[in-house]
Amino acid sequence: MVDVLTEALSSMRTGRPASVRTLGRSPWGLRLPPVAGAGFHVVLSGTCWLVPLEDAPHLAPVALTAGDVVFLRDGRGHILADDPATPAVEEQPEQFSAGPVLGTVTIGGDGPQTSLLCGNYHLDQGRPHPLVGQLPEIIHLPTGQGRHAELSAAVQLLKAELDSPRIGSAGIVPALIDSLLLYILRAWLEDQAPATARGWAAALGDRAVAPALSAIHQTPAAPWTVQSLAQRVGLSRAAFARRFTHLVGEPPMAYLTRWRMTTAATLLRETQAPLTTIAARTGYSSEYAFAKAFKREHGQAPGHYRRQTHTTAQH
Secondary structure: OOOHHHHHHHHHEOOOOEEEEEEEEOOOEEEEOOOOOEEEEEEEEOEEEEEEOOOOOOOOOEEEEOOOEEEEOOOOOEEEEOOOOOOOEEOOHHHEEOOOOOOEEEEEOOOOEEEEEEEEEOEOOOOOOHHHHOOOOEEEEOOOOOOOHHHHHHHHHHHHHHHOOOOOHHHHHHHHHHHHHHHHHHHHHHHOOOOOOOHHHHHOOOOOHHHHHHHHHHOOOOOOOHHHHHHHHOOOHHHHHHHHHHHHOOOHHHHHHHHHHHHHHHHHHHOOOOHHHHHHHOOOOOHHHHHHHHHHHHOOOHHHHHHHHHHHHOO
């Protein structure tokens, strides 16, 4: 079965993660600006607080301790500090120092130290996959006391490599950070109790919707219909359509078109395949029909989209 979570994230990712190690000694407060994509923090040692900015009064400060992981869906600006009341300042160039694996930002006084791995994943937020769009704005995952064993193991490996860099660390650390995104989202999805899960958290575990999603992702060019997908999972057409729409948030054919266009955009960005080939791989019988559908979905012709994304990537 196709891994829908991996494919959904891959369709949004536009570059490698950016990351830095942060060392804060009490009293310390660091004001972090918004980033394009999704932010994350891993508390390697010590304790601290994540404090939302004034423009997010609906979000409460989050107390963090060693092993905790935080994911910020929209890369919103926020504060990291030893205490919510500590004044926060923006990072200054002199606080950064290069390192053998990652750079380090050092801030604060001479009190107890907290060590964090901070960074962001470059995700296309202009057209987010609904799986990501339905996530909470802030996901807090404690890994202590045996919780989230795989995520905890990844955190411990990162800590070991950053505390004592050795031969191979320069390749191991970026790979671990790259994998961390999937560990984070898998841990959150698995935290959602089946009886109360909603949206994509429920869809990925549903006996009818999950196989249908997998089929769409595996062969987007297939001539899928609501009827053929319903037959595949053993439901009536009407029952399948209701169930799919309720969990995924849009009807089956709308999601099929979305995924075809997402696949096409990835091929346009990452390959030099001709438009006729991309049309065939996404279920369109002609380049004209494909171009018309792509422009309706993305607001621009495929050729213009390809040129624009290539130009952006070069700058």
